[in-house]
Amino acid sequence: MNYRNVKVKAVLFDYDDTLMDVNDAREYARESVAVRISEMYGIDKAIIMSTLKDTEAHMESLGIFNRKTWFRRIGDLLKIDLRNEIINELVRIYWDSWSLKSRAYPDALPVLTSLRMCGYRLGIVTNTDGEAGLKLARIRRDGMAKFFDVIIVAGDDTDRVKPSPEPFLKALSVLHVLGNEAMYVGDRPSTDIPGARAAGMYTVLIDRGNLMRLDLIEPKPDFLIKTLYDILSILKCHVGNAY
Ligand SMILES: [Mg+2]
Incomplete structure (x- = not known):
């Protein structure tokens, strides 16, 4: 150079x-959200994780960074009804987990x-x-x-x-x-x-x-x-x- x-x-x-x-942070935030959704809806964690990963790539390519929008789409893709208070809880879990590991x-x-x-x-x-x-x-x-x-x-x-x-x-x-x-x-x-x-x-x-x-x-x-x-x-x- x-x-x-x-x-x-x-x-x-x-x-x-x-x-x-933020490699660990991104992974841990994703996983924490997947664990919570899995607990609430009985869906396999691995399926939620891969849906999250795909959604993350798709949203970032569109310049959409609002996790509420991401998680609403997850709800649609997994065919579960994520109410507003649950979305808010997931957003909180996501960023708290992120901060712990970054x-x-x-x-x-x-x-x-x-x-x-x-x-x-x-x-x-x-x-x-x-x-x-x-x-x-x-x-x-x-x-x-x-x-x-x-x-x-x-x-x-x-x-x-x-x-x-x-x-x-x-x-x-x-x-x-x-x-x-x-x-x-x-x-x-x-x-x-x-x-x-x-x-x-x-x-x-x-x-x-x-x-x-x-x-x-x-x-x-x-x-x-x-x-x-x-x-x-x-x-x-x-x-x-x-x-
Ligand atoms: Mg960067």
């Missing part, structure tokens, strides 16, 4: 799967700390959890909010969600920096790259699992990295002994 001279004032991040390891990746805090010491302003641009306030509350509960100068929850704070440039432009305007003075780091080519690029930002795709090939990724990021530490190399930010 050619770490050409990148001069920015701000580094902005996607949240889930970029800063936060944790920052080991490189997240050292890199955020180093970037701060190098004088960068930091931000999050993330999509809504489907209901206003839920995502910001989750970021606070995770203990992550304190690292950031701006947190834009697209869909809560803006009309449009990523990949629209709207949430990126909003973050830039709060920070008073231009697009080419900022860098955005995310893990999904389709949602994270086009909007940040349209806002004029440098784009960085993180591929922790080493699953992607740059020549096959569309749209292409400016940088493809394997760990957040690579950001420090790109920006030539070498401070302290945080790593």
Whole structure:
């Protein structure tokens, strides 16, 4: 990778799967909901789990993040009558379970700390959890909010969600920096790259699992990295002994 001279004032991040390891969280949240539905309706847990997984992929592809909508569809698919209070209970179980198992990746805090010491302003641009306030509350509960100068929850704070440039432009305007003075780091080519690029930002795709090939990724990021530490190399930010 050619770490050409990148001069920015701000580094902005996607949240889930970029800063936060939510693999266990997603699985545990799904499972907790499946257990509850199974208890109430006597349906096999494995069937509920696979229905949930399919629904999750379908809804995310449509940009629908409201778990109430997801669980209503589960009810339709499983042919059970999930009343509103049960839907509300499932949503509560889902996010409580998620929070229990989500944790920052080991490189997240050292890199955020180093970037701060190098004088960068930091931000999050993330999509809504489907209901206003839920995502910001989750970021606070995770203990992550304190690292950031701006947190834009697209869909809560803006009309449009990523990949629209709207949430990126909003973050830039709060920070008073231009697009080419900022860098955005995310893990999904389709949602994270086009909007940040349209806002004029440098784009960085993180591929922790080493699953992607740059020549096959569309749209292409400016940088493809394997760990957040690579950001420090790109920006030539070498401070302290945080790593
Ligand atoms: Mg992500």
